[in-house]
Amino acid sequence: MEKTTVCILDDEAIVGDRLKPELEDDGYEVEVFTDSASALTRVNETCFDIFITDLKMEGVDGMGFLERVKEKCPESEVIVITGYATMETARESLIKGAYDFIAKPFRIGEIKAAVKKAKKKARHRR
């Protein structure tokens, strides 16, 4: 069976650095980006099964990234992670089609569970 692919976008390198090995351990194929421009370039080449994106970033921010991903890859699931969690941002990202919304800092187990659920949903949809 093909591995589920995950794209992590966060301008704080620590997030990708720590999440990547954790998700790889669970059998995912993971790519990490720290700026939205290069992540978007990659999205033009391929649709990952699952996206994990920060909200507040230079250039195209997480909300913009979410919209572009949903446009280009409607089948993919997007999990939004942010240190600026408010009801407003949560609602907005869910309206724009995010699958889940997680406030930073988060437990590794928490995001793994979200990814697992997103994977099930993505599978189901296919």
Added chain:
Amino acid sequence: MLKLGGVFTVLKNLLGRKKENQAPFSDLFVWFQNILKKNNAAMELIADMGGKMGGEFIFDKKYLSDNVKKLQELVRSSAYDLNYITDNQYLELYGVIEDLAKKLEIELSGKIVIPGAKRIYDLNEIEDGMEDLVGYKACNLSRILNLSEVKVPDSFAVTVGGFRDYMAYNNLFETIEGAVKEYSDEQKSVESVSNATQLRILGGEIPPELRRQILAAGERLSCGKPGSCYFAVRSSAVGEDGDLSFAGLHDSFLNVQFNELLSHYKKVLASLYNQASLEYRLRMNVLSLEMAMPVLYQKMIKSHVSGVLFTLDPNRPERAESLLSASLGLGKVVVEGQEGVDTFRISRNPPYPIVEQQIRSKSPMETPPEKDASQKGTGEPSGDPCLTSKEISAIMDVGLILERYFKRPLDVEWSMDEDGQLWILQARQLNMPRPKRMQHTKLKGATEGHRVLFKNRGMIAYRGIGAGPVWIVENDQDLNHFPRGGVLVSHFSPPWLAKVIPRATAIITDVGAVTGHMATVAREFRVPTIVGAEVATELLAPNQEVTVDTEKNIVYEGLIQELIHHQLLDVPSFETTREFQLLRRLLKKIAPLSLTDPADPGFTPRGCQTFHDVMRFVHEKAFQALVQAGKDSRSFLRRGGKRLKSHLPLDLVLIDIGGGLAEEVGKEMYVEPEKITSTPMKALWQGLSSPNVWNTEPIPVDFKGLMSSLTRTQSSELLGNALPSVNLAVLGSNYVNLSLPLGYHFTAVDAAIGSSPENNNISFRFVGGVTDITRRSRRATLLANILEKAGFKVKMNGDLVIARAINLSEEQMMHQLLLIGKLIGFARQLDVLMKNDEDVAYYFQKFREQLEKPVET
């Protein structure tokens, strides 16, 4: 104890303050409660940050800077509150807070704080992140200072700055740069470049200021008497013992005398350019002017036997064995690989059986020169091993504690002195042939066949992998026999488990919080820990061997070596991330509490070293302001205080700062105990009013007791600060502060108890008595013994007892307060009765009996 002059100052302050400058009394309650609230909020933030040290969370820099900002605001505004209610008595606090805030901001900005001209650091002044300043060797040793079970000789380091000063002062930079270039361009041989460069360095002169500082630091190390001690002068080159080992390439010198400290500084600097070092650097592609040599000075241990421990055999890591070499004397022979060395291959599992050993015939010991004469004659060659099995296991214990702490196999240089005390001279990462990172699938295979005892239970307080026999702790006895390398299993997570944490390979508790004190200590010692697993004491059997994987939150039956190796060799630890190291450095300036005794002369704004200290200071002084505002019980009563109705000989005034008394009390002057709604006061009162605890019989004072009572003054001098002259309880719904100036002794209890353990704390102080200091100290000893047994952290000094309990659950805290209540009544007149030292044990037993009696509810 405060001198008479101090008492006058206190009185003068009390009487002399102008009324119009004071905050109105009714306002005081509101402000005091605000301070309490801010204190709680700050403690919650600190606990939250502490909880992130366990590796279970992913956090970024924003989280850190946000929290630091919030803390700064809380601390600043608390200081403002305090100054408002005390008519600006503590303006100095603002400066202290800004200094601390600035240090935190510098940390956050990513610049290492290097005080300008500082060229010398004592080991305990070195912090994480100073590797580039003092070298890894000195940094590693300073980190070992955190481990109370491991001893490190007194040491200091001369920084990179010292090295640069030296090079600049002697105009060496350019010449050496040229010479090294000639070597790297292959124009000259390594031998000629090395010789010429070293000669130049040795021929230089130490700048006068540096020279003065080295000698002064040397004097501090030499027990005050230059010449009475010897030194080891070691290289601590930047990069050495870090990712690159450079093991043995640079020179270290043993048995250096005080008058040789300076010449050996130059020798160590010169060794930066010895042949082996130059060749190694060229090969590793690190030959550049970034070469720099901090130097470590250590006080020599008079060693009986010394050597090197590899905590894991680098060539056969899968065998779970350590390699130990040892020789009589200073251990230089081991490091330099000469003869006369015993080697042992030892199993890493306690009790560390020897798998293989080679015992060599030994010549006389290498000892400091002063001893040579006496030793030489007696030094017959001997064929006995130079270590007993007990000594081997002591070395293994410490080696494995260090390995667990650094989370890497280590190369440890050790020395055992004539008293059998083990000293760690240096510890560095052991270079292992690096296998490819074990793949997920392979690891999964490793755990196959091992029964999962339970998984995904509770919260991870610290991530990692630990394995060993289960040891279930139910009481002190269990704790005292806790085996090294055991898996600590307990129903609760009380702070007093802390004393065995350094010996544990993993910890699992049924009940507990990741922000609790026990979890904090577990993180400090980096012991993989699960709290709140609910089923651990039920599902795990004593002595059952288990592997605890807190990365995946699974407990397996049996020892799974592959997993242990995986953690030791393959996984880059989360602790190497920048954010984590930053958090650790920030917490060092935020979380430790050093101000614990308000009577201590250091209990001042300037004495505050962390934000926690500031909050503690503000709380204490705010409380004092509150109680100083009323002079006697009438003045408290006039301003809304109540009298507690009770059969006890205790005229207790209650002040409710909100939620401490039932609403129906209204304006009534007398309050029934049942109307107390303050959670902690209820527990205290339950203890205080237990039947038979409160001895009301007058106790005859014998002549000796009487004489000393005549010469003692009243209790207002007792704590070095103004105290209420009435028995006073300040109550909030989750708070109590009880001050009892009973007769000649003084008791104070300050407690906050609610549903979140991280905010729960009790502090208890007791001082004084009617009799002479011997009898008063006897009573203090009794109190200290009882409180310690009950799990309090206790400090005693003469007749002063200070006890603290923190982070227990609400239920446990209530139990502790009940005990304190009983103890106050019980101990009231005991100093008179305790005529002999044996009485301590007698009354200890008596109190235990008291405790077992049911309380009235």
